[in-house]
Each structure stands twice: as C-alpha cells, then as structure tokens.
Amino acid sequence: MVEDDSRKARWERRAELPLAITSMLFLAAYAVWVLAPGLPGTGRPACLGVLFTAWGVFAVDYAVRWRLSGQGAGFVRTHALDTLVLFLPLLRPLRLVRAYQAVQRRTGRPRLPLYARVSVYAGLSAVLLGFTGALAVYQQEHTAPDASIRTFGDALWWTCATLATVGYGDLVPVTPLGRAVAVGMMMCGLALLGAVTGSFSSWLLQLFAREGGDDAKPPEH
Structure with a gap:
C-alpha cells in the first residue's frame, strides 16, 4: 500500500501542469463552441475534437489514480468530487487553482x-x-x-x-x-x-x- 501511495503521489505531481493546460484548452474550446456557433469550415469539429480529447485525458488520469491507489471500489467513495468532475467536465478548469499552488511550490516563492x-x-x-x-x-x-x-x-x-x-x-x-x-x-x-x-x-x-x-x-x- 505504501508503494501504491508513493506511485500515485508521483503521478499526481507529474500530471499537475499537463492537466492544467488540458483544462485551459477544454475551457477555451467550450467557449468558442458556445460563443461562435457560426464558426466556418472545420472550426466547430475542431472544437469538438479538443473537448473529447481533453475529456479522454481526464478519464485516463482518473483511471491511473484509481489503479495506483490500490483502493478498488473504495476510490470512488473517497474521491466523490473527482468522480463528479469526471462526469461534469465543466468543473475541470478548477484544476487551474491547484496548478497555481503547484507553481508556487516549484518556484520556491514564500507561501x-x-x-x-x-x-x-x-x-x-x-x-x-x-x-x-x-x-x-x-x-x-x-x-x-x-x-x-x-x-x-x-x-x-x-x-x-x-x-x-x-x-x-x-x-x-x-x-x-x-x-x-x-x-x-x-x-x-x-x-x-x-x-x-x-x-x-x-x-x-x-x-x-x-x-x-x-x-x-x-x-x-
């Protein structure tokens, strides 16, 4: 169990910024999809592609953390918010708040x-x-x-x-x-x-x- 926890923590640290960037792309694509319904050419299919790709990245991250936690079905109960966000990806941009905290730690700035x-x-x-x-x-x-x-x-x-x-x-x-x-x-x-x-x-x-x-x-x- 200790090994699983350590691997899970390493995964979360490495995935923090990539997931934050993916969240920004998701939000940007959703904004374009909603605010520019008359987007010509391949614009709207491209937005849909970004949205589904980003959701796929979120699902992979959830699955990896579930696997590394070693909790089995208990992971869903103890990570109810993560499960909710997986099915409501519009809440995912809140990942940017966690990314801000991660950047503060990595740059060594005073907390x-x-x-x-x-x-x-x-x-x-x-x-x-x-x-x-x-x-x-x-x-x-x-x-x-x-x-x-x-x-x-x-x-x-x-x-x-x-x-x-x-x-x-x-x-x-x-x-x-x-x-x-x-x-x-x-x-x-x-x-x-x-x-x-x-x-x-x-x-x-x-x-x-x-x-x-x-x-x-x-x-x-």
Whole structure:
C-alpha cells in the first residue's frame, strides 16, 4: 500500500501542469463552441475534437489514480468530487487553482499566509466558476422561449449576482438544465463566501489578540 501511495503521489505531481493546460484548452474550446456557433469550415469539429480529447485525458488520469491507489471500489467513495468532475467536465478548469499552488511550490516563492491563500484560491475559483457557469447558462437559455438571458453579457451579469448571493431576480434561467446550473452556482457561491468570511474573521480575531496584548487576557481574580 505504501508503494501504491508513493506511485500515485508521483503521478499526481507529474500530471499537475499537463492537466492544467488540458483544462485551459477544454475551457477555451467550450467557449468558442458556445460563443461562435457560426464558426466556418472545420472550426466547430475542431472544437469538438479538443473537448473529447481533453475529456479522454481526464478519464485516463482518473483511471491511473484509481489503479495506483490500490483502493478498488473504495476510490470512488473517497474521491466523490473527482468522480463528479469526471462526469461534469465543466468543473475541470478548477484544476487551474491547484496548478497555481503547484507553481508556487516549484518556484520556491514564500507561501502566503493561510488567510491570504484562502482569499486568493476563492477568488480564482469564483472567476473560473463564474465564466464556466455563464457559458453553460447562456448555451441553454439564449434560444429558449420566454428566456430573459439572451446574451452572454446577460449570463455574466446573472452569474455575478448568483455567486455573490445577491439574486436580483431581473434575469432567471427557465430551462431545466439552466436551473440545474443555477443550483450549483448558488451552492458554490455560498461555499466561497463562507470560506472567505470565515478566514477573514479568524484573521481579525488573531490580529486583535496580538495587538491587545495583556488586554486580551481574561482578568485575574
């Protein structure tokens, strides 16, 4: 088991940046596929080829990590998020957040404090999720009858309001898949907001405790 864990860790380290690049290509191809429906020539088949090839790379990575883990069917239970992302590859661009952390380690730069890292990673995640969610919602909504989200700009505005948990209600998805994406965006928005708020609150408490000195200690009787 130790040998399997070591081989799995080596595989993940070596595959980190290639998978991040593949995620970027996947997101770019999906954006072109959605935003340029009238692409002439072999443009759209090329986008489909990139999408399916990237998904194949993700599936191979999942299969290799499953094999090297030595867990058998238990790998699926203990890596539920990875399994979900395999079947919902639109979430895969979040791999870029992990790639950012890997680059920070390899370049030997000083690691940011925990609170700053939480904010940076939450910000990167929000941008990637927002752009991907806007693409998915726009694809489903802009041709639907009675849809209020008609342009990609509308989709971006709706995504920002949803991730920020504001919910103005001026733009709403009307298709089943669009609403499913909306539910996922709401959950992600709450999670990201909670992570940043909790981290910031903890940082303030530690800051006040340090600055307070003896005043922060409980009175002696």
